[in-house]
Amino acid sequence: MDPKKVREAYERGAATAASRQSRPERVMAPILHGDVPTFAEAPAASSPAALEGAGAAVVGIPFEGVKLLDPLTYAPASAAPAPDGSIYYRSGADAGPDAIRRHSIFYSLRHGRGFVPEADPDLVILDHLRVVDYGDVAVVPGDVEETFLRAHAKLADILAAGAVPIVLGGDHSIPIPVFQVLAGKLNGKLGIVVFDSHFDMSYEPKYWAGSQWARAFDLGVVEPENFVQIGLRGGRESLVDKAVAEELGYRYYTMADVDELGIATVAQEALETATAGTEAMYVSLDIDVVDPAHGGQKYPDPAGLSAREVIRALRILARGPVAGFDICCLAPRYDLQGHLSQLAARAALEVIAGIALQRP
Numbered sequence: 001m002d003p004k005k006v007r008e009a010y011e012r013g014a015a016t017a018a019s020r021q022s023r024p025e026r027v028m029a030p031i032l033h034g035d036v037p038t039f040a041e042a043p044a045a046s047s048p049a050a051l052e053g054a055g056a057a058v059v060g061i062p063f064e065g066v067k068l069l070d071p072l073t074y075a076p077a078s079a080a081p082a083p084d085g086s087i088y089y090r091s092g093a094d095a096g097p098d099a100i101r102r103h104s105i106f107y108s109l110r111h112g113r114g115f116v117p118e119a120d121p122d123l124v125i126l127d128h129l130r131v132v133d134y135g136d137v138a139v140v141p142g143d144v145e146e147t148f149l150r151a152h153a154k155l156a157d158i159l160a161a162g163a164v165p166i167v168l169g170g171d172h173s174i175p176i177p178v179f180q181v182l183a184g185k186l187n188g189k190l191g192i193v194v195f196d197s198h199f200d201m202s203y204e205p206k207y208w209a210g211s212q213w214a215r216a217f218d219l220g221v222v223e224p225e226n227f228v229q230i231g232l233r234g235g236r237e238s239l240v241d242k243a244v245a246e247e248l249g250y251r252y253y254t255m256a257d258v259d260e261l262g263i264a265t266v267a268q269e270a271l272e273t274a275t276a277g278t279e280a281m282y283v284s285l286d287i288d289v290v291d292p293a294h295g296g297q298k299y300p301d302p303a304g305l306s307a308r309e310v311i312r313a314l315r316i317l318a319r320g321p322v323a324g325f326d327i328c329c330l331a332p333r334y335d336l337q338g339h340l341s342q343l344a345a346r347a348a349l350e351v352i353a354g355i356a357l358q359r360p
């Protein structure tokens with residue numbers, strides 16, 4: 001066909017459609033990969049140069065972690081069905097970043113430019129902060145060392161641009177590369193606030209969702225007096241972990257403490273603890289701290305924080321010097337209605353709002 005006639009046919013077709021008031025063109029959301037949009041339709045940053053001027057950079061670390069081979073407690077991620085006798089086989093945190101991004105479309109920055117009235121009645125995130133999505137770390141399932149090397153590289157790009165990493169996990173090993181890279185950039189100390197149902201105070205294995213805080217203390221810039229855990233509960237805590245927590249002497253709040261004091265008091269105290277004499281604060285949200293009524297968890301432990309409590313706590317903490325934030329242990333395969341993924345997207349938005357509020 002004559003190329004000129006091809007073009008004319010297309011133009012006539014478009015004119016006919018326009019006369020019938022059909023939508024003239026599709027607006028494509030920025031797509032990260034497959035059917036996954038960028039976080040809240042923020043621009044995709046596909047190179048370090050594209051991070052320039054960003055105040056917050058979302059990055060996924062879809063790493064399931066390393067499992068211990070005890071069929072009564074944990075099982076290898078690749079084993080399906082669970083081995084005989086397994087009472088605790090749930091996985092799927094590697095699908096967390098995609099699920100959070102899909103649900104974040106509800107908070108598209110194109111919709112209200114990041115208007116978050118609860119954070120502040122006049123807050124419009126994009127008036128203060130450039131938000132970008134730096135994609136995912138190319139994880140290597142089962143190879144924690146290589147995965148963390150790759151994570152280091154992407155996180156270093158984000159910090160070099162002066163942006164705060166908003167990290168979507170992955171299991172609870174994924175804070176390790178984040179605070180390792182952060183520690184290298186700081187002159188002073190780093191405070192850490194952890195939301196979790198569990199102590200996670202193992203010393204070994206080296207890189208594991210359970211020994212991550214030992215690796216934080218190893219850095220030399222995280223002191224127990226600036227370390228806080230919120231939401232511990234249930235009948236699965238380890239006596240060893242408790243003994244270690246008391247040896248270290250850091251402050252932790254069980255759910256019973258939260259009930260007694262109220263989440264606002266707990267969050268305010270945590271902010272003061274994590275920022276006393278420190279240069280910056282890292283916040284880690286293991287989504288299993290939220291009540292499993294929402295579904296979607298690797299390690300559901302009933303009677304956790306409500307959605308309102310976790311958002312309120314993050315709002316208070318995000319007024320502090322947040323240098324990094326992660327959400328981990330979402331298991332989308334158990335999030336049948338998507339409500340926990342939605343809450344995770346909302347949690348990330350709340351932290352970004354707090355960062356925006358501190359910018360001119």
Ligand SMILES: [Mn+2]
Nearest residue numbers: 197198286288
């Ligand atoms: Mn946990």
